[in-house]
Amino acid sequence: MIKKKIIKYWLLIFFFNWYIFILLYIFIHETITDYLKDIMKKKILVAGGAGFIGFHLCKKLIRNNIVFCVDNLSTGNINNVKELQNNNNFYFIKKNIQKKFNITCDEIYNLACPASPNKYQKNPIDTIKTNVFGSINLLDIAKKNKAKIFQASTSEIYGDPLVHPQNEKYRGNVNITGVRACYDEGKRIAESLFFDYNRSANIKIKVARIFNTYGPYMNTDDGRVVSNFIVSALQNKPLLINGDGSQTRSFCYVDDTIKGIIKLMNSGKNILGPINIGSTNEKTILFLAKKIIQMTNSKSKIFFNDFKADDPIKRKPDVKLANKILKWKEKTSLEDGIKKTIEYFKKI
Numbered sequence: 001m002i003k004k005k006i007i008k009y010w011l012l013i014f015f016f017n018w019y020i021f022i023l024l025y026i027f028i029h030e031t032i033t034d035y036l037k038d039i040m041k042k043k044i045l046v047a048g049g050a051g052f053i054g055f056h057l058c059k060k061l062i063r064n065n066i067v068f069c070v071d072n073l074s075t076g077n078i079n080n081v082k083e084l085q086n087n088n089n090f091y092f093i094k095k096n097i098q099k100k101f102n103i104t105c106d107e108i109y110n111l112a113c114p115a116s117p118n119k120y121q122k123n124p125i126d127t128i129k130t131n132v133f134g135s136i137n138l139l140d141i142a143k144k145n146k147a148k149i150f151q152a153s154t155s156e157i158y159g160d161p162l163v164h165p166q167n168e169k170y171r172g173n174v175n176i177t178g179v180r181a182c183y184d185e186g187k188r189i190a191e192s193l194f195f196d197y198n199r200s201a202n203i204k205i206k207v208a209r210i211f212n213t214y215g216p217y218m219n220t221d222d223g224r225v226v227s228n229f230i231v232s233a234l235q236n237k238p239l240l241i242n243g244d245g246s247q248t249r250s251f252c253y254v255d256d257t258i259k260g261i262i263k264l265m266n267s268g269k270n271i272l273g274p275i276n277i278g279s280t281n282e283k284t285i286l287f288l289a290k291k292i293i294q295m296t297n298s299k300s301k302i303f304f305n306d307f308k309a310d311d312p313i314k315r316k317p318d319v320k321l322a323n324k325i326l327k328w329k330e331k332t333s334l335e336d337g338i339k340k341t342i343e344y345f346k347k348i
Contacts, residue, residue, distance in 0.1 A: 041066050041089070045105040045147075047097050047138055048112030050076025052218050053152070053210070055084075056254050057109060057261065062089040068103060072096040074126075075114045077219055097134035098126075103141060107265065108149040110138050113187075115154070117180065117308075118223030124182035131186030132193070139197045148204040150265050151194050153274060155211040156184045160312040165282075167318035168209070168274050178310040191274065198272060206264050206271070211278025211317045215254030215337060216344035226251060226338070229289055230345050233298035243307035245286025250316045252279035253337035256330040263326040271325055276317040279330050295335075296342055 042065045048054040049069030054076065061067050062084065069081065070093045084090045095101055097112050113130045114120040120127040135151070142149040158166045159174030174184045197203040214226035222228070232239050260277035283291075289302050322328045 042106040043068070043104060045070060045103055045108045045138075045141070047071070047108070047110045047134070048076065048152075049109075050078065050081050050092075051111060051115075052215075052222070053115075053213060053254060053257065053261075054109075054111040055080035055217050056215070056258050057111065058084055058090065060258055060262065062087050065089065067091065068093060068105065070095050070097060070101075070103075071112070075116075075119050075219075077217070080217060097137055098129050099133075100137050100140070102144070105141070105145055105147050108138055108142050108147055109152070109261070109265070110135065110150060110190075111152040113152075113183070115183075116223035117183075120183040121179055124179075127182040128186045131183075131190045135190040135193045139193060139203060142203050143197070143201050148206065148265065149194070150206040150208070150261065151190060151273075152261070153191050153207050153209045154183075154187045155209055155276075155278065155315060155317065156180065157188055157191070157209055157274075158312075158315075159184055160310060161314060164314050165280070165316040165318040166276070168276060168321055175310050180310045195272070204269065205273070206267070207273030207275070208261055208264050208277045209274050209317070210257060210261075211276065211315065212249050212251050213254050213257045213278075214251050215341050217254075218341070220345070220348065225249070225285060225288065226292075226341065227345070229292045230296070230338075230342055233292050233296040233300045234342070234345060236299045238303045239289045239293065239300050240303050240305055241285055241289060242305050242311060243285075244304060245289065245302075246284055246313075247311065248282045248284050248314045248316065249288070250279040250282045251288070251334060251337070252277070252330050253332035253340070256332050260322060260326065260328045263328050264322075267326060275321050275325065276319050277322060277328070278317040278319065279334070280316060280319060281330075281334055282314075282316040283334065291335075292338065292342075295338055 044065050045068045046058050047070045049058045050071035058067050058069050066089050068091050081092045158172040162173050163170045194205045198205045218227040220231050229239050
């Protein structure tokens, strides 16, 4: 009888210890697995991450990476930040990139600069400082961390183009003393800085020239034509066109733009850019106004203002390079993209 009790006692101890061992194994295994996953995640800095394109980029990147969104919220939207803050991979740092700062990262995306003419012309000196001092500071961080860095350049590099469509070899037609020069020339010197850092310090750079992009999460007071027209149409207010509406633009839906940006960042080390990212579906501004009125069932009327100084007459990218090197092309039709954008603005 005593012997049986002893055997039973030792069996209980054995199974209890085995149970504890299994629990510890599961806990340690999950902890180590989570730790390995975390250390394998790239640490990515997104400057201007609270802005329209920056928000969409952060939202995409936080799926598999740790993202540090740096923005001074001068034109970025705090609501965009709040939408992402529940994700453990997302960190927001309120900071002006014109001032030096330090951070440890593997990759940097520079989207920090107002992109709407209304916004960047409001404080032109600050716009230039962001493009120059901001770029230098981010490039210095890339140099310190041996990080790869992406520059969101712009179709405004080409100014009011004399070549159509615009390819990457075209050097542009920019009024260097005009009201748009703070942005146009600021972006041009930013490109120069990126390539000089590449040549002098072997910094791994990627430069994209982004053409007109639209979609959900544009600010209602953004000042760009798609959001202006949609907001006015939904309120049955007049749609105001600068000039006669014959000027053209090529509008790319934001999801397609983001895919192009990420493809360029992940491309081979010898692919530096610049590479055009944008739609080749060229439309007049008058066509866009009529289309939005029709799609919103709006009672809005179209009115015409004076033509704005240095506003480009034509704008359409040559994207053969992106097609060939990045295997990228836009997928979203203008009608589908506008429909999604209208639905977003209806909810806010």
